[in-house]
Amino acid sequence: MRLQIDVAKTQGHFTLQAAAAVEGQRTGIFGQSGCGKSTLVHLISGLLQPDRGEIAIDGLTLFSSEKKISLPPEQRRIAIVFQQAMLFPHLGVKANLLYGYKRCSKANRRIDPQAIIDVLQLEPLLNRGVNRLSGGEKQRVALGRSVLSNPRLLLMDEPLSALDDTLRFQIIPYLKSVSAEFGIPYLFISHSVLEMQLMTDRILVMKEGKIIEETSPDQLARNRMATSQTGYLNLLHLEEPSVENGLYSYPWGSGRLLVSDGQEGKTSLFELSSRDIILFKQHPKAISARNLLACTVTELFRSDGRLGVVLSSCGKKLIAEIVRSAAEELDITEGSTIFAAIKASSFRRLD
Template sequence: MRLDISLRKRLGDFTLDASFITHADRVGIFGRSGSGKSTLVHMLAGLITPDAGRIELDGELLYCSESRICLPPERRRIAVVFQHAHLFPHMCVKRNLLYGYKRTPKALRKIEPKDLIEVLDLGELLDRRADALSGGERQRVALGRAVLASPKLLLMDEPLSALDEALKYQIIPYLTAISERFAVPTLLISHSMNEMRLMTDEVIVLHKGEVSAQTSPEELARQRMGWTRAGYINLLKLSDPIEDDGLFAYRWNGTRLLTTPGRLDGALFELSSKDIMLFRGRPEAISARNLLRCQAVSTFELDGRVGVELACGSERLIAQVVKRAAEELNIVPGAEIYAVIKASAFRRLY
């Protein structure tokens, strides 16, 4: 995908003046509430007319103030999934799914309903009325309805914000599967750093109506380490849990990590950089249950704090220490470091 945007729009006291070009197929628009994320998306979809500028998608001008081009939403072939599913409540799931599909010319249909139903695990819901679905089920149906229109671009405007924490992380694998299985370019709008890291390859950061950065999700997470109480959040996929003396031992990177009890299945966990203690020598007696022998790969400084990238076998962790601690421990690339983590420090996402 090639998306070239340069737009200006004034709404009351707020002005959006944003320009960027991206070639990524999974793009995130990140920023706080009021930064202009939804305004940008609505202009891209043709739901709001800009004051000036241009939108070009894969060589086609969707909007250009100079040339007086402004394609209506139905001609842009851009599908939108909003915070709320907006399904037709009187229709069954199957009829909701096929709504956009039937209105798409046969020559433009690239995705078979049966394939999409399989990916989104909707087979058992097809005959159920939309108003009888759970929040997560409704959002999966809304996603399927949008994708079956075979769009050139799928816009997702805070699609998980109306769901509780557990449901959010159940839906994310479906969103990533859509992008991977059907090669549908996606543009995700969110203020969640975890959502950016799990679902995008490039992030456009909006601040007060302007583009303040265009970067990778990983680099953005590192830049924000000193801006939040949690610091940098490590995301770990753990598998094959077994019970171990009142705790759960999950497989990770050829070793076992002990966590507090949960469910006996694989899962995604988050771990704050602040919850990783670092030692230069092997500690002899500690109460924490996890001891990892690692190697320092790199360090980065932000607001008096030092992030330490650790190679733990083939995996990576980011720990956080104050600058004086980094100096006293002589943490430099190549140094052998022991990382100590309490079992209670891991937080299960799904």
């Protein structure tokens, strides 16, 4: 998908002036509350009309003030998954799912309802009323309803922010799978760096009504490492665990990682903060941390007064975070060998 935007919209004291051209199936729009993310979503979908400018997807003009084009929402074939599921309370789960599908022209019906039901694991819910669903179940039904409208683009406007962490990480695989399974590109809107890392390949960063940069999820996380409450979040897919002394042991790099919260026999995704990695110049004689890794420093980068240290072990990568004075005392340079200590309890399982 290629999305071209160059629009302006004033609402009260707030003015949005956004311009970008981005390509890809998994694009993020990132920014803090009030920066204009939702306004931009509404302009793309047709729920709001720009004061001026142009919006085009894959060469199809959705809006152009110069050409006097403004396709209504139903002709744009853009579906939205909102923060709240917004299901129709008077309809059951099955009727909610098929609502958009029945209103989609037969020429555009390329997604079979049963395929969506299978991918989102909705079969056990079909005969329920929507008031008998959990928050995560409601979001899965809302996602299914949007996909069954057979859109050319799926807009996800903070779809996880109303969920607790447990539900949030249960829903993410479903969000990703429908795009991959049915070839639907999406714009994922969020103020969470972690969600950007998990859901997107390219990101448009917004601030005060403007798109200020296009970047990658990794670069976004690096840029915000020092100012984030959690630092840089390393994401590790670990597999083939064994159990050692009550801990889960996963092969990683040249050795193994010991993790307190694993799942026997299952591949899992973990996050590890850059601030939970302690660096040593020499091998310590004794430490309480269960993980001690010999790594090579492959890169150093700055982030608001802090220093990111990229560590490599047989092709596997971690990013640690230290202050500049610590880097000088340890004489850390690119190519040097360093020992990284990590507590088994520092790994947080996300699935």
